Amino acid sequence: MKKISILILLVAVLLVFSCQPSKKTLFVSNWSDYLDPDLKARFEKENNCVIRLSTYESNENMLTKILSSKQSYDVVFPSGDHVTIMQLKNLLEPLDKDKLNNYANLDPAILLKAQSFDPENKHAVPYFWGLTGLMYNKKYVPEDLIASKSWKILEDKFWNSKSKITMLDDAREVVGAALISAGYDPNDVSQPALSAAASILESWDANITQFDSDSYKNEVPDGTTWIAQAYNGDALQVLAENEGVSFFLPGEGASLWIDSVVILKSSKNKDLAYKFIDFLLDAENAKINAEYTSYPTPNLRAYELLDEEVKSNPLIYPDSAYLDKCYMLKFLGEDVKRIDAIFEQIKTN
Ligand code: SPD
Numbered sequence: 118m119k120k121i122s123i124l125i126l127l128v129a130v131l132l133v134f135s136c137q138p139s140k141k142t143l144f145v146s147n148w149s150d151y152l153d154p155d156l157k158a159r160f161e162k163e164n165n166c167v168i169r170l171s172t173y174e175s176n177e178n179m180l181t182k183i184l185s186s187k188q189s190y191d192v193v194f195p196s197g198d199h200v201t202i203m204q205l206k207n208l209l210e211p212l213d214k215d216k217l218n219n220y221a222n223l224d225p226a227i228l229l230k231a232q233s234f235d236p237e238n239k240h241a242v243p244y245f246w247g248l249t250g251l252m253y254n255k256k257y258v259p260e261d262l263i264a265s266k267s268w269k270i271l272e273d274k275f276w277n278s279k280s281k282i283t284m285l286d287d288a289r290e291v292v293g294a295a296l297i298s299a300g301y302d303p304n305d306v307s308q309p310a311l312s313a314a315a316s317i318l319e320s321w322d323a324n325i326t327q328f329d330s331d332s333y334k335n336e337v338p339d340g341t342t343w344i345a346q347a348y349n350g351d352a353l354q355v356l357a358e359n360e361g362v363s364f365f366l367p368g369e370g371a372s373l374w375i376d377s378v379v380i381l382k383s384s385k386n387k388d389l390a391y392k393f394i395d396f397l398l399d400a401e402n403a404k405i406n407a408e409y410t411s412y413p414t415p416n417l418r419a420y421e422l423l424d425e426e427v428k429s430n431p432l433i434y435p436d437s438a439y440l441d442k443c444y445m446l447k448f449l450g451e452d453v454k455r456i457d458a459i460f461e462q463i464k465t466n
Pocket residue numbers: 148149150151196247287289290348351374376446
């Protein structure tokens with residue numbers, strides 16, 4: 118008799134659970150440290166869903182992952198040149214802007230810039246933009262060496278035999294920095310430009326320990342690395358926690374990029390994907406996210422809500438004179454192979 122009661126109870130419990138509507142899951146792949154976890158949790162709660170978030174450290178890894186994974190991702194965050202690459206591969210869902218009530222919060226000037234990689238802003242919603250500079254540990258790097266605030270400090274003999282430099286694991290950023298240092302546009306793939314960049318990279322490489330886009334966030338503060346090529350928001354997240362670390366945008370100029378949020382054509386949850394993007398576009402949410410990431414926001418309504426201290430920080434929002442010296446990393450088509458070849462050569466040296 119007792120056994121029968123237990124069995125009935127078990128069946129009842131199973132029935133209750135099987136009747137619960139299962140939560141929808143949104144598969145999101147994003148750069149690391151690029152979304153406030155509290156916002157993610159709030160979206161899940163408000164929409165009775167789960168976000169499965171996986172992270173990546175480079176556009177190339179993201180693309181390999183979505184092309185090779187059995188899991189179909191719903192939402193990803195490529196940089197401009199990769200929006201074009203993904204669109205040419207027919208991976209992107211054209212946006213139905215009627216489903217994005219907060220789209221009008223975006224800065225028209227940034228939307229115009231984004232048209233260089235996404236004509237008519239058809240497939241990509243600008244998420245953050247940013248600049249790439251150098252982050253260093255003040256204890257080990259002498260101020261007089263840094264004073265010039267130039268990419269050229271990486272060529273200084275101070276670094277010889279120290280093995281204390283790291284650069285991003287990103288061909289466009291690394292070769293781009295060398296091109297800027299040599300006085301060229303990082304999109305220049307002419308022979309003279311690439312030869313100059315290759316020889317500068319050789320001199321830097323003698324003291325570079327690794328090409329890595331993540332570990333510098335711990336290694337500069339703890340002194341394993343003394344100077345690292347760094348994305349500005351990531352660097353500012355580190356600075357906020359470590360007084361001994363500093364960051365600068367080199368005087369010659371820097372690469373400038375716009376990362377966007379896109380919905381994949383293969384997404385099985387497009388309605389939820391739209392809701393998520395619209396949630397990110399909400400002015401208050403975008404402001405919270407901008408404060409968390411320390412990246413410049415393309416959301417004009419969110420920008421207006423930011424503290425004066427953030428808006429006037431030249432490492433987040435440099436003045437127009439500096440921005441005029443910065444270069445958007447453009448889609449280069451087949452020519453990118455010439456940049457990749459130099460990067461591979463340096464990496465395998
Ligand atoms: N942790 C977030 C890093 C975002 C970097 N954006 C990519 C820029 C590629 N040039």
